[in-house]
Amino acid sequence: MIDLHVHILPGLDDGPAGWEGALEMARLAAADGITTVTATPHLFARRLVEMSRLNPADRILAAAAELRSRLKEAGIALEVAVGCEAPLCPEMLELLKDGRLLTVNGHGRYLFLEMPDTAIPPATEEVCFQLLSRGLTPILAHPERHPLFREKPERLIRLLHLGCLAQVTAGSITGDFGWRVSRFTRKLLQAGLVRVVASDAHDSRRRPPELSQAAARLRRWLGEAKAQALVLDNPRKILAGEPLT
Numbered sequence: 616m617i618d619l620h621v622h623i624l625p626g627l628d629d630g631p632a633g634w635e636g637a638l639e640m641a642r643l644a645a646a647d648g649i650t651t652v653t654a655t656p657h658l659f660a661r662r663l664v665e666m667s668r669l670n671p672a673d674r675i676l677a678a679a680a681e682l683r684s685r686l687k688e689a690g691i692a693l694e695v696a697v698g699c700e701a702p703l704c705p706e707m708l709e710l711l712k713d714g715r716l717l718t719v720n721g722h723g724r725y726l727f728l729e730m731p732d733t734a735i736p737p738a739t740e741e742v743c744f745q746l747l748s749r750g751l752t753p754i755l756a757h758p759e760r761h762p763l764f765r766e767k768p769e770r771l772i773r774l775l776h777l778g779c780l781a782q783v784t785a786g787s788i789t790g791d792f793g794w795r796v797s798r799f800t801r802k803l804l805q806a807g808l809v810r811v812v813a814s815d816a817h818d819s820r821r822r823p824p825e826l827s828q829a830a831a832r833l834r835r836w837l838g839e840a841k842a843q844a845l846v847l848d849n850p851r852k853i854l855a856g857e858p859l860t
Contacts, residue, residue, distance in 0.1 A: 616826045617651045617850035618644060619719075620700070620727060620756060620782060620813035623824070624678040627656040627670050630817050634685055640816060641682075641691045644824040651694040652824060653719060653813075653854065654679050655727055658701040658710075666706075672717040675699060696720045696854050700727045700756055703742055711751070718751065722856030727782070728753040735763050735770055743779055753779045754853070757815055759787050759800040768799075775808055780859070782811040785829035786822070804836060804845075810859055812845040 622630030623640050631637045644652055656675060660668040679697045686693055698719040701707050710716040711726075719725040726746065730739070743753050755774060758764045758781050764771040775781060786792055787800040803809050812833065816824035826846050833842035849859055 616649045616846045618649045619653045619850040620655050620815050621652040622817045624654045639819040641693045645693045647825045647827045653696040655698045655700045658699045671715045720854050724856040727756050729756045747778045755781050757784045759783045765799045780810045784815045788829040
């Protein structure tokens with residue numbers, strides 16, 4: 616399996632505080648059957664749009680290189696790809712132009728996009744359109760956990776029809792975020808509106824990098840082929856910068 620959305624790089628955001636925590640997350644991921652993780656720290660360390668707390672591409676790449684080195688030294692069989700989780704904001708277009716915003720694996724094809732916790736800004740569709748017009752596909756991070764998308768799913772569907780992709784959290788499938796989120800997640804999955812399932816892991820205890828339990832439930836809900844597409848085939852194409860059919 617490929618875990619496309621993981622906060623595993625220490626000291627950049629609300630992921631692990633140090634390398635020991637990052638390595639423990641890596642051990643858990645490998646033990647769960649995950650072969651590759653994409654390190655996707657928040658673009659801004661505090662999730663607020665503060666340019667002084669920006670995690671630029673070179674900082675993320677350096678941290679990922681350090682993690683790979685430490686994984687090799689520790690004998691942990693886990694590949695590390697790179698990206699970031701960007702908040703929806705007008706500044707991201709300028710950061711993208713300046714090369715300071717890291718797309719998934721640096722291919723310039725996909726970008727994780729996160730909505731504000733309790734709002735869907737009026738400019739959301741316009742920003743997504745601007746990204747798509749530049750050949751960059753937004754991957755909406757965990758929309759199933761957003762209360763306004765649950766209240767008005769047509770707003771999510773409009774973004775998907777525009778060309779965005781949806782990534783749901785493994786814990787939303789297994790019930791970690793409550794029954795309302797789990798029920799909405801299942802509806803999205805059964806309607807074929809989800810293209811990726813990822814852990815959105817932040818640590819080794821409360822939010823660990825695990826996909827196997829969610830994958831087992833996906834197989835029961837959707838069948839083997841569709842489950843594999845969500846945790847392996849589609850993530851592999853995204854990492855390669857390939858279009859999803």
